[in-house]
Amino acid sequence: MSETTIDTAIAAWKAATTKSGRDVAAEAIEEHIAHRTPEDGDYQAATAELLARLEAEAGPLGKEPGVYDDDTLLDGDARLPHVFVHLDGMGNEARYWYIGLETYEVHDYDRDRRAWIGRGTNRYADDTTVEDFLALQDVD
Structure with missing residues (x-):
């Protein structure tokens, strides 16, 4: 050897x-x-x-696609936290903030402007898992 x-x-x-x-x-x-x-x-x-x-x-490694709570990649069976970031694997990053009544405010990160741009709101049930969330993203 x-x-x-x-x-x-x-x-x-x-x-x-x-x-x-x-x-x-x-x-x-x-x-x-x-x-x-x-x-x-x-x-x-x-x-x-x-x-x-x-x-x-x-330089640092890029993060793998998925749903993050701060810097922690969440497992598929974890429930969506009140604030999380979704990396789609295509270089896109979206931040979700829970604002109540199963509603999240969504912002996309614009790398050229280095700013978060509001996209609107999305609704997810309080018991939505990361796996469920990712499946819904694939449909969009």
Whole structure:
């Protein structure tokens, strides 16, 4: 079995499209740095410095499509929160605010203007799940 080089681990980190992919590559990078660092050296600081440079160079990962409560991607069986963001996978982002009586105010993010633009209101039952919401978006 061939051993992974640090260059391969760095390339894997750069190619990763998910947080878990970057985490696995970061572990491999840390193992290589730890192996090559003298016993009294701080391999964790060296790893953190390298990963920070890679992050600055590559930028943050894009979020995967779905419904988010703050930065948390919600499971399909979760009920819609009072405020959430829907990423449709086509680069569109819509924010929903519950205003009462099963009604959400909807705003779309305009990247050119860097502003939220009101779209109107949508109605969803209080027990609507994320899965139900996403199914309704596919119909539109």
